[in-house]
Amino acid sequence: MARVLVAHGPNLSRLGSREPEVYGTATLADIESALSERAGSRMELSFAQTDDEATLVGLMHTALDTGTHVILNPAAFTHYSYALRDACAMVTQAGLVLIEVHLSNPHAREEFRHHSVISGVATGVIAGFGPDSYLLALDHLTTLVGEK
Ligand code: DQA
Numbered sequence: 001m002a003r004v005l006v007a008h009g010p011n012l013s014r015l016g017s018r019e020p021e022v023y024g025t026a027t028l029a030d031i032e033s034a035l036s037e038r039a040g041s042r043m044e045l046s047f048a049q050t051d052d053e054a055t056l057v058g059l060m061h062t063a064l065d066t067g068t069h070v071i072l073n074p075a076a077f078t079h080y081s082y083a084l085r086d087a088c089a090m091v092t093q094a095g096l097v098l099i100e101v102h103l104s105n106p107h108a109r110e111e112f113r114h115h116s117v118i119s120g121v122a123t124g125v126i127a128g129f130g131p132d133s134y135l136l137a138l139d140h141l142t143t144l145v146g147e148k
Pocket of ligand 1: 010
């Protein structure tokens with residue numbers, strides 16, 4: 001069965017109370033349980049959230065080493081972490097799928113959010129659909145690599 005790591009970057013542990021007008025009221029636990037339900041027995045999901053850049057880079061290394069596809073919300077690292085970009089590039093260059101997701105639409109927000117250093121090495125990007133961004137990413141992954 002295909003393995004998928006769902007990784008969330010900094011401050012996403014605060015979903016539910018963090019800027020609900022931007023990110024909605026669903027918590028990370030809500031999002032993860034919706035993903036588990038959607039995956040059923042078709043995909044083996046694992047979850048991680050970290051505020052630490054080095055830890056997130058390490059998670060990409062582990063995904064690479066274990067042949068695990070990735071759904072990644074890089075949060076603020078999206079906009080400036082070349083280290084995370086380089087780690088993501090190794091994942092996709094190995095033929096694994098890495099989908100960048102965002103709850104909000106960064107292009108409709110402050111200018112510094114308009115550029116992603118991750119997108120250029122991601123398989124694809126889904127943004128602006130709240131928690132559904134993650135579910136759409138999982139649906140696409142299931143189509144690409146999942147069990148029928
Ligand atoms: C985010 C958008 C980023 O700009 C921001 O720094 C986040 C969350 C999103 O999911 O909309 O922390 O990645």
